[in-house]
Amino acid sequence: NFIKVIDEKNEELNIFLEVNKESALKQAEAIDKKIANGEKVGFLSGLVFGIKANINVEDYIISAASKTLDNYFGSYNATVIDKILAEDGIILGITNMDEFAAGSSTETSCFGPTQNPAAPGRIPGGSSGGSAAAVAAEMCDIALGSDTGGSIRNPASHCGVVGFKPTYGAVSRQGLLDLSMSLDQIGPLANDTSGIALALNAISDYDETECTTLKGERSDFTSVLEEKSLEGMKIAVCKEFIDVTDAEINVAVNKAIHKLVEAGAELVEVSFDHIDLCLPTYYLINYVEFFSATRKYDGRDYGYRIENVCGEEVLRRIEIGSYISQKEYSGKFYKKALQARSLIRDEINAMLENVDLIVGPTVPKLPHKIGDELTPMEMYAYDVLTVIANLAGIPAGSIKAGEVDGIPVGLQIQAKPLDDLKIIKAMSVFE
Numbered sequence: 001n002f003i004k005v006i007d008e009k010n011e012e013l014n015i016f017l018e019v020n021k022e023s024a025l026k027q028a029e030a031i032d033k034k035i036a037n038g039e040k041v042g043f044l045s046g047l048v049f050g051i052k053a054n055i056n057v058e059d060y061i062i063s064a065a066s067k068t069l070d071n072y073f074g075s076y077n078a079t080v081i082d083k084i085l086a087e088d089g090i091i092l093g094i095t096n097m098d099e100f101a102a103g104s105s106t107e108t109s110c111f112g113p114t115q116n117p118a119a120p121g122r123i124p125g126g127s128s129g130g131s132a133a134a135v136a137a138e139m140c141d142i143a144l145g146s147d148t149g150g151s152i153r154n155p156a157s158h159c160g161v162v163g164f165k166p167t168y169g170a171v172s173r174q175g176l177l178d179l180s181m182s183l184d185q186i187g188p189l190a191n192d193t194s195g196i197a198l199a200l201n202a203i204s205d206y207d208e209t210e211c212t213t214l215k216g217e218r219s220d221f222t223s224v225l226e227e228k229s230l231e232g233m234k235i236a237v238c239k240e241f242i243d244v245t246d247a248e249i250n251v252a253v254n255k256a257i258h259k260l261v262e263a264g265a266e267l268v269e270v271s272f273d274h275i276d277l278c279l280p281t282y283y284l285i286n287y288v289e290f291f292s293a294t295r296k297y298d299g300r301d302y303g304y305r306i307e308n309v310c311g312e313e314v315l316r317r318i319e320i321g322s323y324i325s326q327k328e329y330s331g332k333f334y335k336k337a338l339q340a341r342s343l344i345r346d347e348i349n350a351m352l353e354n355v356d357l358i359v360g361p362t363v364p365k366l367p368h369k370i371g372d373e374l375t376p377m378e379m380y381a382y383d384v385l386t387v388i389a390n391l392a393g394i395p396a397g398s399i400k401a402g403e404v405d406g407i408p409v410g411l412q413i414q415a416k417p418l419d420d421l422k423i424i425k426a427m428s429v430f431e
């Protein structure tokens, strides 16, 4: 069925960059055989996955939607891919994204933009726009994305699906082409919370090959799906988050927050003083870490020298990242950014001492029409509410709150590090 939808719509929507039908059918047959033989099958049995083009999958071209890597063949599976396969999930193909995940619209892909299936003519958000659109267009059950400053939650919001960025370190990044390694996390997108919970059960784990993953048992994320009661939970809305968001979006988001209250949650209002620091801090750290990550694309091991073939946004980050990295400037900018990051992290963690969840809009604006010319600053403005979770390392999810003029808008739910389960519990109220 998914293959049929892809055959019919992928050319127009530009969601999958590559689909391997034969391999997917072979995987499905192997699962059928196991069932016929009475063998035990994994809990992802028969669920079909799309994978963002910056996560290594054997035998696919893993280009990160960049000309730099357009002939880079995945020679191994990322840890998350092996974990999905081990539970009998089926990998169907590779989804479109912003070049090197640096963007919020999927327009910077060297393969062209992806259409938003839920809002024709508009961007799907980004950078995991292909993954969100794949789920929204019913081309697969679950998709994996990566989230450095919102790249899972932003497109989930714009496409009306569910997206989840786990606690930093909860899921292995081994096999992810990094944008900014102290901020990057892999996570799932799906049409419902149970898809998210199943995917997290598979991928959330300690990985001895990835030194930033956290040790310790993980929750069973499906265990709270049926509860639907938030009795005893305290949720906070942040005045500053509402102030930066368009009025119609706030209306839809407030309705969704009301549902959480109806389910028993107690609502309080809080204040977040460092909101103005978030975007400058995020982009500074992102530029510097991305510049350093790109030094391996010097034309020796992978096709081209990155500066010679990349798009404008990637070049901007490399040039400014290089400038800031020069020794004489390091104290002036990067160190300051790290200090600002601590302030942001401390303020958010202090807030989460007193409440279980912070709720509010995921993205402050509606998605623009494909081809509209935005300045870099206008583009970055999409990220103001999502970068906070990455800077603080906390888990955050986005679920559809409602629509504005037929365009989906998302509710963002954030929690303390390792309280991912509380977010899933709150999300399940919407099902």
Ligand code: GLN
Residues within 6 Å of the ligand: 101, 102, 103, 104, 126, 127, 146, 147, 148, 149, 150, 151, 152, 179, 286, 383
């Ligand atoms: N839009 C943000 C950026 O351009 C976030 C990207 C991401 O999360 N990968 O950096």
